[in-house]
Amino acid sequence: MTRAILLGLALLSLPGRLPAQGVLVAPHDVIIDHRTRSGSIILYNPGNQPAEVSIGVFFGYPVSDSSGFFMLRTVEQPDSTLPSAAGWVQAFPRRMILGPRERQTVRLLGRPPANLRDGEYWARLAITARGGTLPVTGAPDSGSVQVGLSLEVRTLIPIQYRKGELTTGVETSDWRATRVGDSLEVRGKLVRTGTAAYLGVVRGALADSTGRTVASFSSPTAVYLNMEPRYTVPVAGLPAGRYVLRVELATDRDDLAPELVLRAPPVRDSLEVRLP
Amino acid sequence: MNRHFPVLLLGMLGLGPRPATAQLQVSGIRNLAFGTVIAGIPTTVTPTDPSRSGQFEFIAPTNSTVRLDLTLPTALQGPSAATMPINFGSSDGLIVGTAPGSVPTRFNPKSNRTYKLTSARNEVFLGGTVSPAINQPAGSYSATVTLTVTIQ
Numbered sequence: 001m002t003r004a005i006l007l008g009l010a011l012l013s014l015p016g017r018l019p020a021q022g023v024l025v026a027p028h029d030v031i032i033d034h035r036t037r038s039g040s041i042i043l044y045n046p047g048n049q050p051a052e053v054s055i056g057v058f059f060g061y062p063v064s065d066s067s068g069f070f071m072l073r074t075v076e077q078p079d080s081t082l083p084s085a086a087g088w089v090q091a092f093p094r095r096m097i098l099g100p101r102e103r104q105t106v107r108l109l110g111r112p113p114a115n116l117r118d119g120e121y122w123a124r125l126a127i128t129a130r131g132g133t134l135p136v137t138g139a140p141d142s143g144s145v146q147v148g149l150s151l152e153v154r155t156l157i158p159i160q161y162r163k164g165e166l167t168t169g170v171e172t173s174d175w176r177a178t179r180v181g182d183s184l185e186v187r188g189k190l191v192r193t194g195t196a197a198y199l200g201v202v203r204g205a206l207a208d209s210t211g212r213t214v215a216s217f218s219s220p221t222a223v224y225l226n227m228e229p230r231y232t233v234p235v236a237g238l239p240a241g242r243y244v245l246r247v248e249l250a251t252d253r254d255d256l257a258p259e260l261v262l263r264a265p266p267v268r269d270s271l272e273v274r275l276p
Numbered sequence: 277m278n279r280h281f282p283v284l285l286l287g288m289l290g291l292g293p294r295p296a297t298a299q300l301q302v303s304g305i306r307n308l309a310f311g312t313v314i315a316g317i318p319t320t321v322t323p324t325d326p327s328r329s330g331q332f333e334f335i336a337p338t339n340s341t342v343r344l345d346l347t348l349p350t351a352l353q354g355p356s357a358a359t360m361p362i363n364f365g366s367s368d369g370l371i372v373g374t375a376p377g378s379v380p381t382r383f384n385p386k387s388n389r390t391y392k393l394t395s396a397r398n399e400v401f402l403g404g405t406v407s408p409a410i411n412q413p414a415g416s417y418s419a420t421v422t423l424t425v426t427i428q
Binding site: 021022023024025026027028029046047062070071072128129130131143144145146147148149150151152153154155156157158218219220221222231232255256267 | 298299300301302303304307308309311312313317330333334335337340341349352360388398406408414415417418424426428
């Protein structure tokens, strides 16, 4: 463990880091209201080299895989049963060169079909940034073989396009916990209710037989349709015995603008946990 | 003294409450550089190599869950359409946060990873192995590695 920490510190304190080639994106979730049909993001190049940035829009929403990790389900040609905004939300500009420490606002404009029904429609924004060509080190004319790989970064953030009065909520069931090493892996089924994605926080508190909280977790969670996510609670050093895990899902997200969060009453559940 | 002064001071120092709209930053810091290689002899760069490993950095709200996908090449392109195979081993990826107590974790860069972030700023290091042929044409060989960061 100590070796690993020392290794990490050594890696992070290295001299001679090259200028970063990337982009800062804010906010990390774009919510567009049908009344204005527009939104925006700000891109910023924090490095001291120009970055070539391109913007793309596609359809996708988060789901959980069989292990409880989240993944993006994408559909290239979404049919009318899927609430896709990918075909009619456009970004301006779509390509740009961001100079060192330069900022650019990207406008997102919704051009939905005239008969769009009330509801929430989803898309994903892909922001790809490439730096200038990175030199392959070595003497070019020596008849030698030089090898280098350049880096590209891509940021995928959600877009939600909302029309009409929308509601959200979540139903939860089937919570269970399994000890894995020095952690407790906790999973439960989450099914969205209402007409819009549930953007909330899942909090868990593990209490001992006296009711004292001995471990906890908190994780922002988005439920677009349904999820069965996995959370971990550190339980190293806890004595064997019976505990109660209380889980709460609430919509008080502090990383999103409050006026954009659809509120829903908190949902609570609990389960008994035996630690060996 | 104005009772709001400490709050204002913290805000000016950037230590105040987190803004309502958080941001996401993904950057390539250092390319994966094998440098000059010898024809016929495989060359490996480990993710812990302090000057030749590839290095990315991403900044996201602490506590958020992100998914990392590395798009890796299987071959490098060289002069006159020459190619050179490149391979990434199951422990050629390394991720470490910058918060106190963050522990570096090795991972398989060919697999997708989901992380619950305990640090706002995180570094991803990448190693790999190139296998030049015995008659590999001289010249520069390159390819691109893409890190995709998805927020839920």
